Amino acid sequence: MPDDRRFSREEIESGLNDLGERLEYPPTPDVARTVRLRLDEERGRHARRAWRWPPFLAPRWTAVAAALVLISVFALSPTLRSTLSNFIAPGDQTSSEVGGSAARPESGGTQDRYKQDAGVASQAAGASAGSAGEGATGCPHPALEAKPARGAAGTKFRLSGRAFSSGCRKNTPARGVRIYFLQSGKTWKLETLDADRGLTFETRLIVPAGAKPGPATVRATTRYGEAVEDHFLVLR
């Protein structure tokens, strides 16, 4: 059969249609659920951001104003000062005299109370640090750390992650966590990895050869679209 007939446009079109029906693609991933989760999460974030205190009612200014009012009332009211002094050091009647308590050193009882308060505060801080990997929703909140967080292009650095779970399932390690290196609109995909049973991972990566000196970002993206970042400084 002559070439020009064999490769007529009609025949090529028919061949392409036939080929189209027989092509093998990778299996289609189910992104529908992930997309919805991402959108719902975004909406929740926007809703939280949308509700703001009026500037003069912002919590910290309200707290400052309340503190000022209390200090003023305390300074201006001898009776209140006296009552408070009695409350703090009930046994020491002389210190409850007008103006006596303001300059008075703290009694042992008061110091003990402060110590107790400090103890409670440090316990709370400890508890908070212990649950640092868990967000307000009770879902693990992943964290990422590059060490050293600086290096020249082509050098190695260590990247560790923790609290990488599969969605909100605290006992299921995240799979297919994608690690990207971002700088000035450029993105390098460095690795795809799975978290271990402790929901952590650690890997050694190389600063992309094309990275320029300056700030960059290392990002880990889970299959649920959650992205965690750490800063990186590319050196000369």
Add this chain to the structure above:
Amino acid sequence: MEEIELAERARDGDTAAFERLVRTHQAVAFRAAYLVTGDAPEAEDATQEAFVKAYHALDRFRPGSSFRPWLLAIVTNEARNRRRAAGRRANLTLRVAAENQSVSAAVSPEAAVVAAERREELLSSLGELSEGDRLVISYRYFLGLSEQETATTLGCARGTVKSRLSRAIARLRQAMQKEEDA
């Protein structure tokens, strides 16, 4: 529920309606992204990101027009940007699926072998074309888009798709003849 109704509900913030739209179109969207990136994980990322962008751009979707090409335009842009950002060249990574025995039972073994060779030849010649030529052919014949849908997806006029397709097929023909001569 009609696609347009789903799109309208999604525009009003109904993410469940949008999830249904995603489920309907995720296969063609992933294939379109794969045709551009040639890499499955990259295509998955591009597809997911494109759907999120599409949700935020639903205000720009004209009611009454077809959702699929509008969506595929976003998918194609996202996939192209990701491939460029990754600094990779667009390569054709498609393969022809293994012949189904029950289908091929109707034709003689010799004819089946010739047809399979022809398909491989066509695919190999397609790989030699430029990205633009390959995309217009792939979207039209592999994804089964109409000329108008291909035009919307690639962001050009229907007439432009016709002429691009014609030139792309002419170049494909040349590539096949060259391969045949070799």
